[in-house]
Amino acid sequence: MAELLATAALTKRFNGLTAVNEVDFRVSEGETAGVIGPNGSGKTTLFNLLSGFFPPSSGEIRFDAASITRLPPHRRVALGIARTFQLVSVFSTLSVWENAVLAVLRFQPGGIRPGPFFFRSARRAPVLERCAEALARVGLTGKAALPVAGLSYGDKRMLEIGITLALRPRLLLLDEPLAGLSDHEIARVVELIRSLRGQFTVVIIEHKISKILELVERLSVMNEGRLICEGAPGEVLADPRVRACYWGKEAPAC
Numbered sequence: 001m002a003e004l005l006a007t008a009a010l011t012k013r014f015n016g017l018t019a020v021n022e023v024d025f026r027v028s029e030g031e032t033a034g035v036i037g038p039n040g041s042g043k044t045t046l047f048n049l050l051s052g053f054f055p056p057s058s059g060e061i062r063f064d065a066a067s068i069t070r071l072p073p074h075r076r077v078a079l080g081i082a083r084t085f086q087l088v089s090v091f092s093t094l095s096v097w098e099n100a101v102l103a104v105l106r107f108q109p110g111g112i113r114p115g116p117f118f119f120r121s122a123r124r125a126p127v128l129e130r131c132a133e134a135l136a137r138v139g140l141t142g143k144a145a146l147p148v149a150g151l152s153y154g155d156k157r158m159l160e161i162g163i164t165l166a167l168r169p170r171l172l173l174l175d176e177p178l179a180g181l182s183d184h185e186i187a188r189v190v191e192l193i194r195s196l197r198g199q200f201t202v203v204i205i206e207h208k209i210s211k212i213l214e215l216v217e218r219l220s221v222m223n224e225g226r227l228i229c230e231g232a233p234g235e236v237l238a239d240p241r242v243r244a245c246y247w248g249k250e251a252p253a254c
């Protein structure tokens with residue numbers, strides 16, 4: 001499989017704390033990869049670096065063989081890197097449909113233009129198609145006109161993933177997509193992620209691994225900012241270094 005993303009000695013320091021420490025992380029085109037690790041191990045910071053939310057203190061990020069280390073977030077989205085957040089991040093006062101349209105327009109070349117141009121471009125067929133397709137994919141077609149404020153947390157999460165799908169990403173970064181959901185909602189999101197396999201390149205951060213164990217082909221483990229182990233999920237979970245980093249905190253498979 002061709003390499004889509006690669007970091008080299010990627011490092012982020014916050015004052016005295018090294019949140020991401022010399023991480024070499026690779027993602028191949030088409031794979032579904034998981035990143036696990038105890039709380040505070042640097043998983044979200046890694047995503048923040050990949051999506052351009054923070055500049056790294058040192059190190060490099062390459063996407064599709066070109067350096068993106070210094071690109072701002074919107075340029076990375078334009079290249080095809082889309083992410084979701086640990087806490088759902090959608091506009092509550094807008095409808096489901098408006099959220100999708102806004103996201104697609106926001107990342108079109110030239111961005112959103114004010115005034116009537118916005119509404120004109122919002123009505124363009126390709127934009128509408130993309131949004132309709134994405135909402136159908138996450139099962140929200142019937143709720144398109146509803147204000148997001150009235151949705152369940154599970155539906156908000158599905159919308160957030162739907163919005164990233166509407167951007168037609170080449171790399172989808174999901175930060176704890178199952179966090180805060182009921183068992184029923186977890187089953188829906190797991191089913192959705194399963195349906196993305198092979199069509200999108202996906203990296204899933206998960207604090208606890210059991211729910212995504214069958215979803216990912218490869219697992220990377222972070223501890224105290226470092227990538228300490230990588231490989232097939234079964235092998236990684238049996239690795240003594242992985243067991244040791246969870247020791248006294250929680251078992252990785254719970």
Ligand SMILES: Nc1ncnc2c1ncn2[C@@H]1O[C@H](COP(=O)(O)OP(=O)(O)O)[C@@H](O)[C@H]1O
Pocket residue numbers: 014017019037038039040041042043044045046
């Ligand atoms: N913006 C920030 N400013 C200062 N410290 C931060 C910031 N973001 C994260 N950290 C710290 O970096 C470490 C890693 O955090 P994080 O990446 O959120 O871990 P995880 O997602 O694995 O739980 C933590 O100690 C956290 O407090």
Ligand SMILES: [Mg+2]
Pocket residue numbers: 043044045086
């Ligand atoms: Mg996190």
